[in-house]
Amino acid sequence: MAKQMSIIPFTGKLGPLIGYKRNGNYFLRSMPESVRQTTATRRASRRFGIASRKGAFIRHAFYGNLDIHCDGGHINRLNKLLIAAGDHHAALTGFRFNQHTGIDRFFAVAPRLLPNGILNIPVQTIDGYKGIAALEVKVIATRIDFISRQVTGSETVTLMIAPDTTFQETNVSLDVPGEGSLVVIFQVRAMYKDGPSRSRQYMAADIIAVAAPQVPKSANKRRYPKQTRLLPNLTYTHAYPAIIQLE
Structure with missing residues (x-):
């Protein structure tokens, strides 16, 4: 050296x-002068290459919507996580793009993605911070097809929350159709009166959920042999979950 x-x-x-x-x-x-690789090192090299390409794809799928500065080690941390996770993409849940601060600094009760595609943010007390006028919350929902490596849909929702107050329970509808897994990032930035804070202690962006790919409705239909007898007219009633529409 x-x-x-x-x-x-x-x-x-x-x-x-x-x-x-x-x-x-x-x-x-x-x-x-020469590099000798064993079967184990070749296998490890192949896993690293797959994880690196997948990590780059995930990062670039979100970079355009992220408003925070990622820490310098987030690329290696994401690759390491992907190597251990393999095809179990749910293991991405909890990954921080800024390792210095997580969303738990601002939200003591974590938001959760419900099976019906609703992001539930529970009622809780939001702490106050000196000089901070508001907290900007940005939900980024992106549907990713990891097989074809394509982003098939994306949606963002932004909320402004006053600090030092009681945050009322809110449901955010994340209707992102398309093929692939739904990856949800919850971003929080502290805002001064003249703009966002640049301190890494006041910005966070965590992957809070990875939902499995949507199953086509046709795949859920049970197939029966054709019947020749007539069936009476039936009336179906569908119950839909309540959704709070955000202005």
Whole structure:
């Protein structure tokens, strides 16, 4: 390992040398003449490659809607989580794009996604913060097809909440049709009178739910042999959950 002393340091491959950065300093190391991989290392390398590509896809699916600064290690943290999770995408629940602050700093009772696609934010007390005029809450719901690696739908809902008050229970309808899993991010930013706070202690964005792909209605229908007898006219009554529409 050699420290780079040039005016313009570099990272990456340059001939037989590799430049890299560690703790703010730039170093050099030589490339190995040959690399021997065992079956286990090849398998690990393949898992890492799959997780890295999937992680990049997830990040870019949300970057356009996120308003916070992600911490410098969020890419490696997400890749590590995906390697351990494999195809169990529900393991993404709880991931923080800003590891320094989670939504639990602002909401003591966590929101939850109900089976009918309603995000329930329970009643609770919102603490006050010096100089903070409001809390901006942004719900980002994106439907992701992990097989084809496509975003098939997205929806955002924004709420402004006064601090140092009692927040009344609110239901947010997240109607995002399409194929794939529904990934929901709950973002919170502290707002001053002249704009959002830039402090990493006052911004959070967590994945709070990953719902399984929608099952086509036709797949749920039970098939019966054709009947020749006539059936009487039937009347069906459908009960729908109450939805609070947000202005």
